[in-house]
Amino acid sequence: AQTVTQSQPEMSVQEAETVTLSCTYDTSESDYYLFWYKQPPSRQMILVIRQEAYKQQNATENRFSVNFQKAAKSFSLKISDSQLGDAAMYFCAYRSEGRAGSYQLTFGKGTKLSVIP
């Protein structure tokens, strides 16, 4: 079974600075997808970014980028120019190609990010 580990339960960053959230995963599969989801106090799960394992290029979405190291099974999220609205729980998630069409997400425990004005 796949596992996802987020080793930083809490982190903080100054507004306008850069922060990196860590995520490692364990899998024996070669094809899979990785995601970062954000959960603000409103509790909505919001997709931040997605990475396909077969792509060597790291995904980027505006101020959010990832550092995907397939051999090391590492998938960190970098948030640049942090804003107050970035304060939230961040979840790393793994999705396999699944057998017989199952595509469930396996989540890490989350990292609570605080942004200091």
Place this chain on the structure above:
Amino acid sequence: DSGVTQTPKHLITATGQRVTLRCSPRSGDLSVYWYQQSLDQGLQFLIQYYNGEERAKGNILERFSAQQFPDLHSELNLSSLELGDSALYFCASSVASGSTAFFGQGTRLTVV
């Protein structure tokens, strides 16, 4: 707004009771997933449906069941409720089984 609608937003019920949580997926999405988020277990996958058929089961208790109807909305039925079932229940949907899932706002269930 993700386009996934869950009702009700909050639910308070007593132990031993039965409740039904409802999910309307995004327009055009055929796949529906249910997840449970609790303090001790984190986010756990419960069950997936695709176009009315069950596709995968995760850590779903026998007291829980789900279905997806012809109009593609889904319901999660929780029975013989226990205090430990108190959690946030999310529904997510995707166009196909392999595409990115978008989440609803969740139903907060409190069992007293």
